[in-house]
Amino acid sequence: MPENPETVLEIDLNALAHNYSVLRSRIRPGTRLLGVVKAFAYGSEAIGIARKLEALGADYLAVAYASEGVFLRKAGIRLPILVLHPQPNGMEEIIETCLEPSLYSPRILREFIKTAQAMEQKAYPVHIKFNTGLNRLGFWENDLEWIDAQLQGTDALEIRSLFSHLAASDDRNEREFTLGQLKAFEGVVKNWEQQFKSRPFYHLLNTSGVFNYPEAQYDMVRTGIGLYGYSNDPETDSLLKPVSSLRTRISQIHKIEPGEWVGYNKGYTAPDFRVTATLPIGHADGIGRQYGQGKGRVYIQGKPAPIIGNVCMDMTMVDISDISCNEGDEVVFFGDGISAEGLASRANTISYELLTGISQRVPRIITGA
Numbered sequence: 001m002p003e004n005p006e007t008v009l010e011i012d013l014n015a016l017a018h019n020y021s022v023l024r025s026r027i028r029p030g031t032r033l034l035g036v037v038k039a040f041a042y043g044s045e046a047i048g049i050a051r052k053l054e055a056l057g058a059d060y061l062a063v064a065y066a067s068e069g070v071f072l073r074k075a076g077i078r079l080p081i082l083v084l085h086p087q088p089n090g091m092e093e094i095i096e097t098c099l100e101p102s103l104y105s106p107r108i109l110r111e112f113i114k115t116a117q118a119m120e121q122k123a124y125p126v127h128i129k130f131n132t133g134l135n136r137l138g139f140w141e142n143d144l145e146w147i148d149a150q151l152q153g154t155d156a157l158e159i160r161s162l163f164s165h166l167a168a169s170d171d172r173n174e175r176e177f178t179l180g181q182l183k184a185f186e187g188v189v190k191n192w193e194q195q196f197k198s199r200p201f202y203h204l205l206n207t208s209g210v211f212n213y214p215e216a217q218y219d220m221v222r223t224g225i226g227l228y229g230y231s232n233d234p235e236t237d238s239l240l241k242p243v244s245s246l247r248t249r250i251s252q253i254h255k256i257e258p259g260e261w262v263g264y265n266k267g268y269t270a271p272d273f274r275v276t277a278t279l280p281i282g283h284a285d286g287i288g289r290q291y292g293q294g295k296g297r298v299y300i301q302g303k304p305a306p307i308i309g310n311v312c313m314d315m316t317m318v319d320i321s322d323i324s325c326n327e328g329d330e331v332v333f334f335g336d337g338i339s340a341e342g343l344a345s346r347a348n349t350i351s352y353e354l355l356t357g358i359s360q361r362v363p364r365i366i367t368g369a
């Protein structure tokens, strides 16, 4: 019997360490580095990744929701954890487990003050998020006086940092727009210092920001995808090592006659004699139907095998007519020199979606600890 399960997502912590040092080398020695570990560390393995980032010397972690931070705290993670998108429901949990919320709207700021006061907090660390053009979450620049008024009446909060998020830091054609965002953020921090006579720390850049706008690194950068080995740019991708590899093994091989079909709803009709392999992985594992009909392909013996017909819930069929291989042979979706970004782009999506979509049914194996 093979040692590992057939379908596995292998998480290589040495690759993480490599990417961490590449990103560190792009920022000043005094700039903090925050590792974004939301969504199970971009679909990899949140606890293993968080522990490794802690050991590597990351200054902060970030998650999207309070529950993700609680999960890390229960695993013993001690680093400060920024919660990017807290909801009114998670606020007590945030304080109980020493997470640091992003306060991004009047409603969330008011709710958090109420909770912090009810729990008799003094100078609880929080972060204020400003919208500078993404128009997703954040206060507007002209909310400063309102924020000031809210904070006047209480000593429950301490503003630890101000931040914003770039909308197109990966897109060279949007340089003008991004420079506008940098300028807007600079305006926010200037006005803040005037209004509040305080100097929290500032952060703006995500991974592509670190590579493309290092001049705007301020006091911290927030890197997600780069730590996992992708950077939205072929040139800088070549400096990084993918952390996750998705592999499986051939379940069964079939010889298909001309005119026969394969899979649900006659998704594929053989034009001539074909050899197909059935793989034990499907859309319930995170390989969506958009990869079917020849769009996606996998690698067997280093050769591409197109996905044929419709991806099923638990299975995927590929055409191996030009590859000599056997049942039980290894199949690579990404990793091991095969880019997740490459596979994702064949189905009109991005590495982020493919990586974070690998479902919890797929066993994770951590290597390189």
Ligand SMILES: *Cc1c(COP(=O)(O)O)cnc(C)c1O
Residues within 6 Å of the ligand: 036, 084, 165, 205, 206, 207, 208, 222, 223, 224, 225, 226
């Ligand atoms: C997810 C996220 C990041 C990380 O972005 P990457 O492109 O993965 O580096 C940074 N900041 C915020 C606010 C985010 O939501």
